[in-house]
Amino acid sequence: MTSTATASDRKPDLGPGSTRMVQAWLLILLYYALAAAALAYFAPSGEVDSYLPPVFLALFLTTQTIVVRLQLRHQSLSFTFSDIALVLALFYLPPFWVLAVKLIAVVLWQSYRYMRHEVPLFKPAANLAAACTGVTTATVLAQVLGLGPASDPRTWLVLMIAVLGGTLATWVPFVTLVPVAQGWAMARPVINRLPVGLVVSLLGGSGGIIALGLLDISAWAALPIAVVGVIFGYLSRHYARIRKARAVLDDLNSFTRIASGAVRSQRLLDAVLVQLREIMQTEYAVLWIPQEGRYPEVRLVATADGKGLSDTDPIDRAIERAVIDQDRAIEIGPYAGGSEERANLKSGGVDGVIAVPLRSGPQTYGILAVANKIGGDLSRFNDDDVRLMETIAAHVSVAVDNSRLIDQLSYDAYHDPLTGLPNRRRVTDAIAESISVNVSDEVVAVMLFDVDNMHEVNDALGHDAGDKLLKEFAGRLEKAAPDSAFIGRVDSDEFIVQLRVSSTRQAGEVAQELHDAIAAVPFNHHGVLIDISAAVGVVTHPDFASTAEEMLQRANTAVRQAKESGNHVTVYHTGLESQSLRRVGLAADLRRAIDAEALEVYYQPKIDLSTGGVMGAEALVRWSHSTYGFVSPEEFVAIAAQTGQLGRLTEWVLREAMKKAAEWGDETGPLSMAVNLSPRTLADLNFPDRVGHILNDNGIPTDRLIFEITEDDMVADGPRLTPVLQRLHEAGVQLAVDDFGTGYSSLSYLRRLPVNEVKIDLRFVQGMNTDPDDRAIVKAIIDLATHFGMRVVAEGVETAEVMEELKELECDYGQGYYFSRPLPADRFARWLDLHRHSGSS
Numbered sequence: 064m065t066s067t068a069t070a071s072d073r074k075p076d077l078g079p080g081s082t083r084m085v086q087a088w089l090l091i092l093l094y095y096a097l098a099a100a101a102l103a104y105f106a107p108s109g110e111v112d113s114y115l116p117p118v119f120l121a122l123f124l125t126t127q128t129i130v131v132r133l134q135l136r137h138q139s140l141s142f143t144f145s146d147i148a149l150v151l152a153l154f155y156l157p158p159f160w161v162l163a164v165k166l167i168a169v170v171l172w173q174s175y176r177y178m179r180h181e182v183p184l185f186k187p188a189a190n191l192a193a194a195c196t197g198v199t200t201a202t203v204l205a206q207v208l209g210l211g212p213a214s215d216p217r218t219w220l221v222l223m224i225a226v227l228g229g230t231l232a233t234w235v236p237f238v239t240l241v242p243v244a245q246g247w248a249m250a251r252p253v254i255n256r257l258p259v260g261l262v263v264s265l266l267g268g269s270g271g272i273i274a275l276g277l278l279d280i281s282a283w284a285a286l287p288i289a290v291v292g293v294i295f296g297y298l299s300r301h302y303a304r305i306r307k308a309r310a311v312l313d314d315l316n317s318f319t320r321i322a323s324g325a326v327r328s329q330r331l332l333d334a335v336l337v338q339l340r341e342i343m344q345t346e347y348a349v350l351w352i353p354q355e356g357r358y359p360e361v362r363l364v365a366t367a368d369g370k371g372l373s374d375t376d377p378i379d380r381a382i383e384r385a386v387i388d389q390d391r392a393i394e395i396g397p398y399a400g401g402s403e404e405r406a407n408l409k410s411g412g413v414d415g416v417i418a419v420p421l422r423s424g425p426q427t428y429g430i431l432a433v434a435n436k437i438g439g440d441l442s443r444f445n446d447d448d449v450r451l452m453e454t455i456a457a458h459v460s461v462a463v464d465n466s467r468l469i470d471q472l473s474y475d476a477y478h479d480p481l482t483g484l485p486n487r488r489r490v491t492d493a494i495a496e497s498i499s500v501n502v503s504d505e506v507v508a509v510m511l512f513d514v515d516n517m518h519e520v521n522d523a524l525g526h527d528a529g530d531k532l533l534k535e536f537a538g539r540l541e542k543a544a545p546d547s548a549f550i551g552r553v554d555s556d557e558f559i560v561q562l563r564v565s566s567t568r569q570a571g572e573v574a575q576e577l578h579d580a581i582a583a584v585p586f587n588h589h590g591v592l593i594d595i596s597a598a599v600g601v602v603t604h605p606d607f608a609s610t611a612e613e614m615l616q617r618a619n620t621a622v623r624q625a626k627e628s629g630n631h632v633t634v635y636h637t638g639l640e641s642q643s644l645r646r647v648g649l650a651a652d653l654r655r656a657i658d659a660e661a662l663e664v665y666y667q668p669k670i671d672l673s674t675g676g677v678m679g680a681e682a683l684v685r686w687s688h689s690t691y692g693f694v695s696p697e698e699f700v701a702i703a704a705q706t707g708q709l710g711r712l713t714e715w716v717l718r719e720a721m722k723k724a725a726e727w728g729d730e731t732g733p734l735s736m737a738v739n740l741s742p743r744t745l746a747d748l749n750f751p752d753r754v755g756h757i758l759n760d761n762g763i764p765t766d767r768l769i770f771e772i773t774e775d776d777m778v779a780d781g782p783r784l785t786p787v788l789q790r791l792h793e794a795g796v797q798l799a800v801d802d803f804g805t806g807y808s809s810l811s812y813l814r815r816l817p818v819n820e821v822k823i824d825l826r827f828v829q830g831m832n833t834d835p836d837d838r839a840i841v842k843a844i845i846d847l848a849t850h851f852g853m854r855v856v857a858e859g860v861e862t863a864e865v866m867e868e869l870k871e872l873e874c875d876y877g878q879g880y881y882f883s884r885p886l887p888a889d890r891f892a893r894w895l896d897l898h899r900h901s902g903s904s
Contacts, residue, residue: 727892
């Protein structure tokens with residue numbers, strides 16, 4: 064056996080005219096000269112059987128072709144069986160013929176490899192230099208120490224010394240050439256492989272001595288030796304193929320895990336590029352995704368220097384664009400691609416590239432590329448590399464699609480699709496964030512713009528004209544508003560501007576200026592001039608509102624007044640709205656909303672903290688009033704209770720929730736669904752029967768329905784509610800205590816009620832990381848509830864730290880913004896599908 068160190072890894076400037084290359088070639092010529100001198104010294108002086116040189120030439124060529132490679136990161140170690148041939152040659156051939164036959168075999172083999180375009184010229188030249196020093200040293204040692212009969216142990220020792228000495232000498236050219244060609248840092252890996260090489264040579268030399276002993280007994284021993292050699296060569300090649308295939312599968316498996324985890328950790332690009340470069344063993348890995356819509360251009364490069372990601376791309380941009388335009392993989396290297404393309408790459412220090420398309424369905428949206436293959440004899444890309452890159456690109460495409468889907472869902476949830484402005488959800492959050500920060504001598508102003516005459520435009524010119532008018536209005540509003548303003552679209556024809564000003568009076572003045580700027584020039588739609596105007600309602604915090612919802616509501620009131628008065632801009636004041644009139648109006652509108660099913664049910668998931676799976680959802684009713692905007696559930700549920708509509712409202716929510724529970728089920732059955740109940744509903748003795756009918760209509764098992772009742776209601780009305788609660792419990796319906804910890808109950812009292820679940824109030828959960836008392840309360844509730852056999856749900860989980868803390872306390876389930884906000888049914892369905900898909904991959 065022979066262990067072959069190979070030149071290799073990083074590719075410095077080794078162009079024909081570089082100083083490093085000139086010095087390296089001079090060293091190679093020096094080793095050639097030493098071998099030539101040895102040949103001259105050992106010039107043949109006696110007879111040799113004419114058949115021996117051809118036989119040993121064939122033997123050297125055969126043993127050199129049986130190669131076992133071990134890839135060690137950026138270096139490769141190649142094992143051949145030429146040491147066996149060398150032992151026999153040293154014994155049977157004169158010194159000159161040992162040198163001549165061995166070197167001719169190396170020249171033929173290296174020339175064959177070069178002609179097949181497997182390696183650049185420098186590599187076979189360096190390998191020949193190594194062979195020169197190795198065989199010369201082995202021959203000299205054998206002659207100096209002297210050889211005896213084949214059966215003499217001293218002969219064996221001399222042959223072993225010669226083989227090991229030749230192996231040490233083989234390393235000399237690499238230890239000298241690598242520092243010259245690639246720097247001293249690259250010589251250390253070569254030196255580190257020397258002990259392994261000596262062990263391999265020891266095995267090869269031993270095999271040669273065994274073969275020598277058998278041949279000394281009988282020349283016919285060559286036949287079984289040849290059979291063993293052929294079988295071993297075949298097995299080694301087969302093993303190498305299996306090992307390579309397994310390595311590829313392992314790399315793909317590792318890549319898939321990293322890519323899928325990257326989506327969740329938001330480090331997709333880093334993980335993809337670093338892992339890709341390591342799998343393909345290249346100097347560079349490149350990801351390029353051109354700008355598309357709201358997604359900016361992405362161009363990142365991972366390099367072998369370990370310094371992370373760069374935005375400097377070593378690959379010709381024309382190649383990248385060609386991959387996308389032609390939707391196919393492109394390989395360019397010493398013997399692939401056009402001469403002009405190779406020249407362009409070479410000028411940038413790149414000698415080989417594979418670029419493959421990234422696809423989303425039929426669309427090609429980017430490229431994935433690698434450049435400069437490294438790793439010894441494997442320094443040229445081949446067809447297997449192209450196929451592997453295409454497979455990896457398919458995995459990357461899936462990961463990017465998932466990442467974009469998550470981003471799109473998040474974007475869609477908070478942006479208006481027509482104008483791209485933040486929608487009501489985002490506007491509400493932005494106002495809440497703004498009013499949570501108190502700044503002296505400033506007020507938070509909300510200006511609601513209700514575009515005039517939209518119905519007339521839609522009726523006269525069509526909805527396309529109406530959409531263009533709204534986009535024009537949004538553009539003018541953005542252009543006219545101060546840079547510090549937050550702008551959003553909260554309804555079909557309503558826009559919001561939120562900013563800080565010095566006073567309510569200034570807020571009104573800014574609103575008037577914005578209105579005048581927008582209305583200054585008519586909108587031209589295919590030759591039809593349309594006046595752009597709006598009624599503007601202004602409200603400020605803390606003067607006239609304390610919450611985001613209240614600000615939007617009162618801005619709506621001011622808008623209505625502006626429309627009625629014709630003043631265009633109205634600043635809210637307390638005289639604009641009578642609360643009693645509002646409640647009367649809401650009561651009538653709520654009845655109509657229930658009849659028309661104009662309310663909406665949102666869903667918020669409950670997450671199993673131990674597995675991360677979705678164990679159910681909570682149904683939450685929402686009402687967006689045409690005049691008042693968002694009406695809080697607390698307000699309209701109270702109105703429903705006072706006006707006798709609560710039963711109808713509850714049953715409507717229950718029916719909607721059960722339909723979705725059936726629709727969103729999986730192999731375990733319908734999705735578990737929680738619905739909030741009021742004591743007034745539970746006082747109805749016929750309520751359990753109606754619940755049973757709704758469950759039967761939708762095919763929902765009773766244990767998949769959870770009714771949530773607040774702690775105070777449960778305790779205060781417990782005796783009155785017990786009969787209905789007991790019937791629901793006996794039927795299999797689950798019961799939960801909501802907002803636990805805020806009232807005056809005890810778990811020992813609740814234990815007497817048919818309660819299955821306790822929900823810890825969010826105020827305690829959110830304060831766990833900062834308030835030891837809150838953490839102690841949460842821990843106490845979990846411990847006691849567990850003791851009584853109740854499940855525990857923590858509400859208000861908003862950070863990973865709180866989630867991990869709850870897991871440590873062995874809380875069963877979590878619910879909160881960290882996992883998902885309450886979502887409308889269509890958004891929740893997509894979220895649930897994505898969550899289940901990512902959880903199973």
